[in-house]
Amino acid sequence: xxxxxxxxxxxxxxxxxxxKEHFGIWLGLIILTIMTVTVSVFGxxxxxxxxxxxxVIASTKALIVAFYFMHLKYDPRIYQIMIGIVLLLFIVFAVxxxxxYVDRV
Amino acid sequence: xxxxxxxxxxxxxxxxxxxKMGMWLFLFTELLLFxxxxxxxxxxxYLNPEDFFNASLDLNVLIGTINTIVLLTSSMTVAxxxxxxxxxxxxxxxxxxxxxxxxxxxxxxxxYFEWTMKFDHGLFPGMDHYNHxxxxxxxxxxxxxxxxxxxxxxxxxxxxxxxxxIRYIQKGKVNSSRYMLQENAGLxxxxxxxxxxxxxxxFYLIK
Numbered sequence: 387x388x389x390x391x392x393x394x395x396x397x398x399x400x401x402x403x404x405x406k407e408h409f410g411i412w413l414g415l416i417i418l419t420i421m422t423v424t425v426s427v428f429g430x431x432x433x434x435x436x437x438x439x440x441x442v443i444a445s446t447k448a449l450i451v452a453f454y455f456m457h458l459k460y461d462p463r464i465y466q467i468m469i470g471i472v473l474l475l476f477i478v479f480a481v482x483x484x485x486x487y488v489d490r491v
Numbered sequence: 492x493x494x495x496x497x498x499x500x501x502x503x504x505x506x507x508x509x510x511k512m513g514m515w516l517f518l519f520t521e522l523l524l525f526x527x528x529x530x531x532x533x534x535x536x537y538l539n540p541e542d543f544f545n546a547s548l549d550l551n552v553l554i555g556t557i558n559t560i561v562l563l564t565s566s567m568t569v570a571x572x573x574x575x576x577x578x579x580x581x582x583x584x585x586x587x588x589x590x591x592x593x594x595x596x597x598x599x600x601x602x603y604f605e606w607t608m609k610f611d612h613g614l615f616p617g618m619d620h621y622n623h624x625x626x627x628x629x630x631x632x633x634x635x636x637x638x639x640x641x642x643x644x645x646x647x648x649x650x651x652x653x654x655x656x657i658r659y660i661q662k663g664k665v666n667s668s669r670y671m672l673q674e675n676a677g678l679x680x681x682x683x684x685x686x687x688x689x690x691x692x693x694f695y696l697i698k
Contacts, residue, residue, distance in 0.1 A: 408567050408570050408574065416563060422692055423556050426696035443692070451681055451688065455681045455684075456681045461511075465512075465515060476523065476526045479527075480526075484537075
């Protein structure tokens with residue numbers, strides 16, 4: 387990255403996502419939604435499976451939204467690093483809180 | 492006497508990168524706000540698995556699925572509207588943003604019907620039926636109203652934000668060489684979508 391572009395008119399050489407790409411992303415998200423509903427409605431007897439699959443599918447959708455719709459894929463790496471730190475912070479909170487409950491007999 | 496200090500470029504300061512980073516920092520506070528609530532949900536669920544299972548059966552999966560699709564679609568239209576602005580297609584950008592606002596309204600109308608059905612069954616905290624439910628089911632409904640309510644508030648705020656962007660595009664203040672406001676509104680709207688992506692399976696789907 388050239389230093390001269392750092393300050394003011396930095397919306398010049400941006401990546402413009404095409405309409406087609408946005409539509410493709412949308413299609414993928416809808417398919418994942420239908421998948422997760424199907425697993426829930428027809429696979430309700432396999433309890434732990436549905437909890438895990440629902441969360442895995444939700445996280446996949448969240449990543450797709452973040453990387454494509456929120457443009458993270460084309461943004462400077464610093465955003466990914468910052469988000470990583472925030473997620474790590476949340477995981478630390480969650481683990482520290484849950485340890486108590488899981489440890490009780 | 493020396494000359495008074497005048498900042499060069501004053502009155503025309505603009506920093507797109509900082510603007511975007513500021514928005515992301517705000518979004519982080521939102522993530523931690525909902526993150527805390529998700530943590531509460533995890534613990535309540537861990538302590539009352541049976542009651543959470545029973546209570547979740549009463550939620551309408553169809554309305555939830557429709558609202559998920561509505562929000563995902565609105566996320567696409569807001570992302571597309573940024574593409575339109577970047578390409579200088581003002582008209583397309585405007586109607587894509589209007590579709591986003593209409594989607595927000597559809598979401599809220601669905602929410603209204605969903606909540607009034609719950610009110611009719613006396614399931615809002617403090618109502619008669621609610622007071623006689625088992626402890627865990629009360630916690631479930633308490634969290635349900637708290638979290639989907641807070642999320643609905645964000646849908647309203649996001650809709651207003653996008654409406655302001657529409658006004659700015661009409662006035663020409665947001666255009667193909669200056670559209671950070673629109674991008675930030677988009678980021679906020681995607682966050683609203685992102686939170687719903689987790690709320691939907693946690694309340695409606697996990698059995």
